[in-house]
Amino acid sequence: MKVRYSYLPQQFGNCDDLWVSLKKFVETGDFTLGKPLKEFEEKFAELIGTKYAVGVNSGTDAIKLSLVANGIQPGDEVITAANTFVATVGAICEIGAVPVFVDCDDTFCMDTFKVEEVITEKTKAIVPVHFSGYMTDMRKLIPISEKYDLVVVEDACQSILGSIEGKKAGTWASTGAFSLHPLKNLNVWSDGGIIVTSNDELNNQLRLLRNHGLENRNTVSIMGFNSRLDTLQAVVGNWLIPKTEEIASQRIANAKRYDVGLSNIDQIRIPPRLEEYRIVYHLYMVFAEERDRLLAFLKDNAIEAKIHYPIPIYRQKALKYLNYKAGDFPVTDSHADNLISFPCDQHLENEQIDFVIEKVKEFYS
Numbered sequence: 001m002k003v004r005y006s007y008l009p010q011q012f013g014n015c016d017d018l019w020v021s022l023k024k025f026v027e028t029g030d031f032t033l034g035k036p037l038k039e040f041e042e043k044f045a046e047l048i049g050t051k052y053a054v055g056v057n058s059g060t061d062a063i064k065l066s067l068v069a070n071g072i073q074p075g076d077e078v079i080t081a082a083n084t085f086v087a088t089v090g091a092i093c094e095i096g097a098v099p100v101f102v103d104c105d106d107t108f109c110m111d112t113f114k115v116e117e118v119i120t121e122k123t124k125a126i127v128p129v130h131f132s133g134y135m136t137d138m139r140k141l142i143p144i145s146e147k148y149d150l151v152v153v154e155d156a157c158q159s160i161l162g163s164i165e166g167k168k169a170g171t172w173a174s175t176g177a178f179s180l181h182p183l184k185n186l187n188v189w190s191d192g193g194i195i196v197t198s199n200d201e202l203n204n205q206l207r208l209l210r211n212h213g214l215e216n217r218n219t220v221s222i223m224g225f226n227s228r229l230d231t232l233q234a235v236v237g238n239w240l241i242p243k244t245e246e247i248a249s250q251r252i253a254n255a256k257r258y259d260v261g262l263s264n265i266d267q268i269r270i271p272p273r274l275e276e277y278r279i280v281y282h283l284y285m286v287f288a289e290e291r292d293r294l295l296a297f298l299k300d301n302a303i304e305a306k307i308h309y310p311i312p313i314y315r316q317k318a319l320k321y322l323n324y325k326a327g328d329f330p331v332t333d334s335h336a337d338n339l340i341s342f343p344c345d346q347h348l349e350n351e352q353i354d355f356v357i358e359k360v361k362e363f364y365s
Ligand SMILES: *Cc1c(COP(=O)(O)O)cnc(C)c1O
Pocket: 058, 059, 060, 061, 084, 085, 087, 088, 129, 131, 155, 157, 158, 178, 179, 180, 181, 184, 191, 192, 193
């Protein structure tokens, strides 16, 4: 049996109706900020439960434009998680702001108890990352941001429809940033991103920023970016969005099956499953003894497991100028050495999950 990581051929294997919509769309020539985009934005806002959603050209830009719309300037310090995907940090650096890292805890998200230690005069914003489908504890983070008057932008790229006490990722802060990249839970056929907010002024500002600051055809009111969500991708998004809830619940069911099957293996530790959280498992990760040998063994058995990520972003060459060094974030470091990700997507068969569990058992026995 083969257990592949990428399910994309299956995701779009049966979409004749989508091709019909795309053909109709191409005939309209409505390629820039067209009707399907407006439709997708309305559906997305409804899905998350915010007043607005603004399509942009990537999840990275969703973070970047959120920071700019909130007035973040070059030189400002922006706090984020030491274990995140490069894009979060890229968005901060792109506007000349300075990333300041905080270690994560075993939920893979920023340890909110360590945030106040790194706040300085220059701190202007916090970008919590809802990594892997877990969520940063926003019940703790929002009061800290209020105490120090800091902007919060949620990086919810991996956590669509995740929630804490029923309140969804993306709805806790000024804005929430989502990615529609092919590898994300709600995925289109290219790059894409979307920002949710319920703030009228931020909504207006974001719409200007994504389209060159153009108020209308002849008036540029602020200098902006070319960061529109491709209307063709919005057609794909409109096709997939009714399935988003099903995608989340199938991933949750798969994770449950893994949890049960792996729980009696001593060398595997399952991360905390907090009751008030809805974890949507963009990644299904556990802690494994002899991780690298396990990874190789699974590969030999046609199981594509992965590591997210073997070298944490804070230790990457590109960020050497920030002067962080190995050991600064011990939890992140230990995750890099011990975590393993198993396929968990909505197209996985129960037999495949059981096969992974069986092979993990075999490895340790
Ligand atoms: C994917 C991702 C992004 C950015 O997404 P792109 O659409 O690829 O630009 C940002 N943050 C995290 C945590 C991500 O996983």
